[in-house]
Amino acid sequence: MDADLRSNLFQQAKDWVMEAGANIKAKIDDPLTINTKSNAKDLVTHMDQETERFFQTKIKKKYPDHFLLSEEGYGDNLSNLDGIVWIIDPIDGTMNFVQQKRNFAISVGIYLDGIGEIGIIYNVMDDVLYHAIRGEGAFKDDVRLPKLKESLTLEESMIGLNHNWLCRNRLVKEDTMQQLVRKVRGTRTYGSAALEFAYVAEGIMDGYLTMGLAPWDVAAGIVIVNEVGGVTTTIDGQSVNMLTTNPIITCNSEIHSQVIVEYIKKGRK
Template identity: 50%
Template sequence: MANWTEIDRHAKLWIADAGESIRRSFKHSLSIQTKSNPNDLVTNMDKETEKYFISNIRDTYPDHSILGEEGNGDQLNSLDGTVWIIDPIDGTTNFIHQQRNFVISIGIYENGVGRLGYIYDVTHDELYFAEKGKGAYMNEVKLPPLEKVPVHQSLIAVNATWLVKNTYFDQHKLVSLATAVRGTRSYGSAALELAYVASGRIDSYLTMRLSPWDFAAGKIIVEEVGGVVTTLLGEELDMLSVNSVFAGEVNLHSEILDQFLLPTK
């Protein structure tokens, strides 16, 4: 049986060390490459940070599996056993251009169930974390349950590109949602936006296309404050595939889903 207290201690130690290395890198030039397209960037720090986590996990927990963004982990077709889902730098474009609004994101799952989630805002030294059934925290401050908020008073995170150019959902409904809420934001890091939902800095986050390492940690943290994380059709997320993602307080989630996302009957 997994010792979650020990795993949590190691994860936090490794995250702190990796964050310090990333901050030191601000003083040096980066090696920047592209992945799937010219705007899909990866740096030497992405790769080095992922390798750092993988090396420590392999040495300390050799029976655990790893799913990582930069391809240094395992090829998995299930979440059997204990699986670390790692994004070493979520928000790489922000990291390159701004040196802020990027995070380290780690979700630890046991037989498909999220047990520990960590989202570390490196620049601001803010660690959002949760253990299943024990609540969520930002550093040592426990996050309160999410409060009910009506659509017209809500602040949502959504990428403007998805509002005007997507092949997934009714563009007019999405624009209607954007105009119905109090305001919209886009931070350029899915994991950070999920952390902001959990902490109440924003009320909801919607996006068309995320990989598991983008949302694995955030899903655990949001759910621990009473939020819901699904696809944009309200379906359960597939933790091994690309998904649309919709997170928010349960009543707001239901209201947006019914009014703006589900097909009209």
């Protein structure tokens, strides 16, 4: 992608993200219409849908030849990532949005022919913007994020780990994951995949594992983590398919192979 086009796209995407965030904050205390999707824990609100419609309208008007891949049904039905594709989660962490009114994010990734060019994750209520343009580094607001620490061990690592790994995991034996929990320095769960990616990029967490994330959960985060030297794959170490749901590990590259080889592959059911 041409450098000028990337810069212009980033600025436009950032402006829309901030506008959408301001709208969410202005309405944060309004009554919510809450529905469920796949199960009682899979929530969607009218604000998720309103925010996605906002992006869909803006993108299709200004960039009619661009595509949209998104969570709430307003995007295009894509079988590939040819061309310029915006991959958007309007509110990542909907349960947090509903229950806590914080700890959720707007996530926007822009891809060209399957390659992540731009990543934006906006922590709405804390007013913190994580962002990256491929090859130009990653930032928290206006502060450039340093490369992730070298010579990191698992014993020194803080890992984001959804508790479903320990109680209803269909992929890896629960006792193997319990061994990983005992090995690392600590675990945390924040309830927003986008924010967990951002925290890995910031270096305040060293990795994040989860059983199933959709493209809109990871698209922006992958770009941002890449720019600080991190790595994102499936839990088997394979490339992430950006058109399907994947079990994901994103982490400091120093611990990537150890987690996969010593814990995930040995514990596969």
